Amino acid sequence: MINNFLYIDPGTGSMLFSVLIGAAATLFFLARALILKLKVLISGKKDGIQLDSSFKKFVIYNEGKQYWNTFMPVVQEFENRGIELTYYTSAKDDPVFETSWKHVKAEFIGEGNSAFAKLNMLSAGFVLMTTPGLQVYQLKRSKNVKHYSHVLHMPNDATTYRLFGLDFFDSVLLSGDYQATDLRTLEEMRGINRKDLITVGCPYLDVYKKNIEEIPDEENHPFTVLVSPSWGDVGILKKYGEKLLDPLSRTGWRIIVRPHPQSKKSESEMLERLEERYKDNNNIIWDYERQNIFSLKKADIMISDFSGIIFDYTFLCDKPVMYVAGNMDLRPYDAYDLNKKLWQYEVLEKFGTELNEDQFENIKEVIQSMSDSKELAEQRRIAKETAWMHQGNAGKNIADYMIKTMDDKNLN
Helix, strand or coil, rough: CCCHCCCHHHHHHHHHHHHHHHHHEEEEEEEHHHHHHHHHHHHHHHEEEECCCCCCCCEEECCCCHHHHHHHHHHHHHHHHCCEEEEEEECCCCCCHHHHCCCEEEEEEECHHHHHHCCCCCEEEEEEECCCCCCCCCCCCCCEEEEEECCCCCCCCCCCCCCCCCCCCCCECCCCCHHHHHHHHHHHHHCCCEEEEEEECCHHHHHHHHHCCCCCCCCCCCCCCEEEECCCCCHHHHHHHHHHHHHHCCCCCEEEEEEHHHHHHHCHHHHHHHHHHCCCCEEEEEEECCCCHHHHCCEEEEEECCCCCCHHHHHHCCCCCEEECCCCCCCHHHHHHHHCHHHHHHHHHCCEEEEEEEHHHHHHHCCCCCCHHHHHHHHHHHHHHHHHCCCCCCCHHHHHHHHHHHHHHCCC
């Protein structure tokens, strides 16, 4: 009889085991949080990092090496002017470490929470970053920082960040005047403080323009199609895969497939499947290089969806673009609150040519019959002048604004 009472069926046992594990995990993290707080109080450290009590007038934070070309013109400006700049990075292999700087002090501060622990305790005048979500997620405003500035790292809509992505910055540095309108509308809708909205240009495009001009033209250049999508369910590789690549592989043209960097992390199985399928197709090339300019230079036409690389290609190469329309779910993004069509979609319809799924099978004929008219070329020019202002001067303009802001605050 006693044994009957001691019996626990497998389902109940599994549930009790899960409850015990959950309770143990909760106690563990509560204890860990308490220990961390005690460390801060006793030793002045957080997550083992010494609290930054020394004032730094100018600081850049780079969350990943892919943003180096956004910051490089600014870093070079400070170096040339002989003004001390602190450069924090979450990338051990950040290209900043490849140069010996006299006035730029670069430091790897860890990734994720380790980096945020240092930044949240920072004492500084002006902090520049591409990281959105200040005061929304783990990255908080330090009470000892005078001014936080976000520099846009793309020339498209400034409202395509996750909700409240730019709300708590003191300034946002724009690539074109058009981006200010939507940001002002969000400020009014949400009742938040007005930021400085300064149009400085697009620093990484300035870098790319110089670099791509230095790439020599190919001898015996083969006609080349660049497939460069976004990632996720509406990205053309995820959504169509073989349906698009099979007919492209049969064209005999060189096909460069450049997946979005996030696809390598979030859609690796899909990429592995496609690479295996076309491993014996010599005309299909997979490009995972950090810089996209080499593929852009080679391409005669681009096929994409709503990826921002469309603007890199259009503005730098002035060649035709075909896009596969998709319905991007804007609910997690600032743009959703505006209830309007994104600028980037409006202009893409003007300078791009839509490619429908039912055209995939005859894609060679579709591309051959496509006309790069004067009207399309004119629309590319208008989009470029709208979204990429102050070409070649972004680094100077950003440095000027940083220095003037601190001079106005009388901070030495």
